[in-house]
Amino acid sequence: MSDVEENGIKGNTGDFAFPKKSSNNNGTSSSSLRSNNSKKKRVRPLNPNNDGGAKIIIALLTGAGAAFLLALLLLMSRLESQEFQNGLLNSNVGGAKGVDDVLYEEQQEMGGALPLPKDQRYQKQQQQQLQQQTSQQQIATQRQSKLLEKIKITQRLNDFKRKKFDKLFGANPLDAVMKDANEELEGMEAVLEGRTRKDSIPNNKIDVLQQKFHDVLQKGEEEKKQRKEARKKELGIGLDGDNTVAVSDADEDAPHLKPHFPPMPPHTMSVDLFGEQIITDTLSHNKPTMAGIIAILQRFLQDLHQFLIDHRDSKALTVINEYFDLVTKDLVPFEEAYRDKPVFPIREDESIFMSLGAYRDHLLGETLRQAFKNAANPDKLFVGAVVQNCFGIDVTCRTGVEVKGTDERGNAITKVSDRGPDVNGIEQFCDDPEYSKYCDSGQIRALYVNETESNGPTTARYFASKLWGGETYFLQADAHLRFAPEWDRLYAEEVKAAKSYPKAVLSSYPPGFSEEDPPYQGGSTGTRLCTCQFSTSDVEHHIIRINTGEVCGAHAAAPTQIAYIAAGFFFARAEFLTDVPFDPFLPWCFMGEEIALSLRAWTHGWDIYAPRKNLIAHQYRPGRMGLPKFWENTGRVFGRPGPGFNTQLQSISLKRVKYMVGYKDTTKEGLENLGHSVVLTDFQHYGPGETRTMDEFLKHVNIDMEREMCGNIEWCNKCLLD
Numbered sequence: 114m115s116d117v118e119e120n121g122i123k124g125n126t127g128d129f130a131f132p133k134k135s136s137n138n139n140g141t142s143s144s145s146l147r148s149n150n151s152k153k154k155r156v157r158p159l160n161p162n163n164d165g166g167a168k169i170i171i172a173l174l175t176g177a178g179a180a181f182l183l184a185l186l187l188l189m190s191r192l193e194s195q196e197f198q199n200g201l202l203n204s205n206v207g208g209a210k211g212v213d214d215v216l217y218e219e220q221q222e223m224g225g226a227l228p229l230p231k232d233q234r235y236q237k238q239q240q241q242q243l244q245q246q247t248s249q250q251q252i253a254t255q256r257q258s259k260l261l262e263k264i265k266i267t268q269r270l271n272d273f274k275r276k277k278f279d280k281l282f283g284a285n286p287l288d289a290v291m292k293d294a295n296e297e298l299e300g301m302e303a304v305l306e307g308r309t310r311k312d313s314i315p316n317n318k319i320d321v322l323q324q325k326f327h328d329v330l331q332k333g334e335e336e337k338k339q340r341k342e343a344r345k346k347e348l349g350i351g352l353d354g355d356n357t358v359a360v361s362d363a364d365e366d367a368p369h370l371k372p373h374f375p376p377m378p379p380h381t382m383s384v385d386l387f388g389e390q391i392i393t394d395t396l397s398h399n400k401p402t403m404a405g406i407i408a409i410l411q412r413f414l415q416d417l418h419q420f421l422i423d424h425r426d427s428k429a430l431t432v433i434n435e436y437f438d439l440v441t442k443d444l445v446p447f448e449e450a451y452r453d454k455p456v457f458p459i460r461e462d463e464s465i466f467m468s469l470g471a472y473r474d475h476l477l478g479e480t481l482r483q484a485f486k487n488a489a490n491p492d493k494l495f496v497g498a499v500v501q502n503c504f505g506i507d508v509t510c511r512t513g514v515e516v517k518g519t520d521e522r523g524n525a526i527t528k529v530s531d532r533g534p535d536v537n538g539i540e541q542f543c544d545d546p547e548y549s550k551y552c553d554s555g556q557i558r559a560l561y562v563n564e565t566e567s568n569g570p571t572t573a574r575y576f577a578s579k580l581w582g583g584e585t586y587f588l589q590a591d592a593h594l595r596f597a598p599e600w601d602r603l604y605a606e607e608v609k610a611a612k613s614y615p616k617a618v619l620s621s622y623p624p625g626f627s628e629e630d631p632p633y634q635g636g637s638t639g640t641r642l643c644t645c646q647f648s649t650s651d652v653e654h655h656i657i658r659i660n661t662g663e664v665c666g667a668h669a670a671a672p673t674q675i676a677y678i679a680a681g682f683f684f685a686r687a688e689f690l691t692d693v694p695f696d697p698f699l700p701w702c703f704m705g706e707e708i709a710l711s712l713r714a715w716t717h718g719w720d721i722y723a724p725r726k727n728l729i730a731h732q733y734r735p736g737r738m739g740l741p742k743f744w745e746n747t748g749r750v751f752g753r754p755g756p757g758f759n760t761q762l763q764s765i766s767l768k769r770v771k772y773m774v775g776y777k778d779t780t781k782e783g784l785e786n787l788g789h790s791v792v793l794t795d796f797q798h799y800g801p802g803e804t805r806t807m808d809e810f811l812k813h814v815n816i817d818m819e820r821e822m823c824g825n826i827e828w829c830n831k832c833l834l835d
Contacts, residue, residue: 371402395450396450470591487597589681625731659677713801772784
């Protein structure tokens with residue numbers, strides 16, 4: 114086994130759905146799907162004769178998920194139909210000129226300028242014919258691989274949707290249509306592989322399928338109209354009297370959810386489903402979609418996968434320099450396209466977007482269930498989850514550093530062991546009949562990142578922020594939480610009660626919980642982030658760490674201001690994302706994000722408040738729990754086990770934060786002398802704001818950068834500032 118295989122990089126080819134690539138005739142690559150090996154939970158089918166169940170079936174069939182699947186099948190059927198009609202090995206998609214015709218014209222243009230002697234012309238013709246035959250064979254092979262891949266993707270999605278209906282309701286009204294579609298796809302695959310003659314497929318089969326799909330979609334539209342009319346009647350809309358209540362179509366008609374990108378199965382590639390145009394529209398045509406944004410992020414991760422292989426033996430500074438170049442190439446165009454404006458219009462419907470970065474987190478599924486179960490308005494809750502897992506495909510997953518006991522001197526005995534694939538919290542949630550509708554409606558948006566491509570919470574939170582889709586509020590949190598009843602409504606009311614609203618941020622360190630605790634009810638006094646210290650740890654490079662202060666303000670008439678924002682929980686209006694966009698240039702960092710976030714928010718005119726009451730609880734995870742850490746993965750990826758290489762990488766990235774805050778040893782000149790000026794890439798877009806200055810912030814929070822000391826913040830500890 115090679116070093117690459119041994120440390121899991123090659124194994125990630127399956128983990129992140131970059132199986133052996135085949136290039137199409139445009140030079141782009143396409144990837145096949147991988148399914149998670151997690152064991153499915155069995156659910157007893159409901160009575161299909163039950164009227165209520167029937168209504169749910171109709172709603173699901175006509176929802177965004179079913180419409181997307183059927184539209185995809187229709188598109189694929191048309192594509193393959195055209196392939197067979199035009200001749201697979203001698204045509205381009207959509208009935209363009211045959212490959213032989215195009216090559217012949219190109220050869221004419223290339224060789225027709227100067228006449229050659231007869232014998233040379235003969236030799237030239239032979240060479241051209243040989244080249245033409247070779248080129249035709251290559252193109253045919255590429256096209257065959259591409260079509261087979263798309264057929265298999267479609268079959269996988271068919272199977273997933275059908276199994277989901279079966280588990281929920283038993284008999285599926287679309288079974289007959291799905292069966293015919295799969296038979297058609299299998300027939301096409303047989304033709305492509307040479308097992309069947311193409312004329313063995315009836316000419317009218319695709320037309321029949323298209324009509325079936327059309328009938329189902331038309332029926333769905335009629336049911337959708339009936340539901341809207343019933344809802345309007347229920348609310349009294351359109352009746353006599355002054356009634357301004359409106360029906361929100363966010364979950365059915367939001368344009369950014371079309372085409373709907375499914376959160377399951379894992380590793381579905383957006384470009385494979387919708388084509389490269391989905392990226393072009395998002396970047397260049399001001400037509401952003403969630404599917405297009407996910408495609409952009411997936412393209413970056415795909416390039417990052419190869420980057421890690423290429424730089425396995427590189428030095429830390431080389432890795433940082435090349436990583437910044439990769440971000441500039443793949444992510445900055447998206448940043449520039451929507452600079453200083455929201456990607457989507459902000460909906461004024463009290464909806465909440467919850468950003469979750471989950472690193473191999475076994476509580477993600479339960480966190481999602483708790484969030485929706487305890488929400489006052491679950492239909493207005495949207496989640497963007499970055500699932501960084503070891504999926505166990507072609508790679509052996511590893512535990513974190515586990516404490517197995519103590520030796521005779523009382524020192525801990527630790528061990529890192531092999532383990533099975535990580536549980537997929539998105540799959541747990543979407544397979545639960547009580548919550549699957551939120552996955553179908555587009556309220557769960559997932560980006561899957563293989564463990565080997567994970568490089569810390571700052572990057573994960575950048576990705577998650579990009580899954581925001583126009584919701585009113587933005588909530589950032591960790592993926593191991595519990596929620597008090599009606600937490601969503603109460604947080605929205607709390608932030609609106611702040612004097613600085615709408616430019617107010619709620620933040621705190623939530624109280625802890627253990628998994629055996631009873632259901633969380635909330636209500637304790639919110640912690641106040643009023644202190645800081647310069648870390649004395651060489652690993653943390655003396656970065657400023659924030660902490661809690663005195664308790665006060667529980668019975669105040671309104672929230673009062675605090676000094677800092679906690680990265681593990683804050684709640685604000687979505688304009689925050691435009692004013693303080695997340696920074697894509699902070700890889701391999703674990704510390705420093707909170708002081709940077711606090712400084713940037715305050716200098717952009719946002720005031721920070723402590724919630725008077727806690728409404729969520731957080732599982733704090735000491736090292737003795739033995740959970741995996743991303744810096745352990747960094748060591749394995751770069752062939753340097755342990756946290757040491759991640760520490761080297763972090764020491765360079767953190768200089769971006771230290772420069773922002775004003776460390777004496779991190780000046781522009783000093784960075785240039787060290788060859789570290791790359792850390793200031795696009796700094797003007799992710800540094801302090803212009804509403805208030807950096808010096809004003811340091812005075813506001815009583816930080817002395819000359820002596821590197823944090824002083825007492827009386828206004829914060831005594832709840833003196835509204």
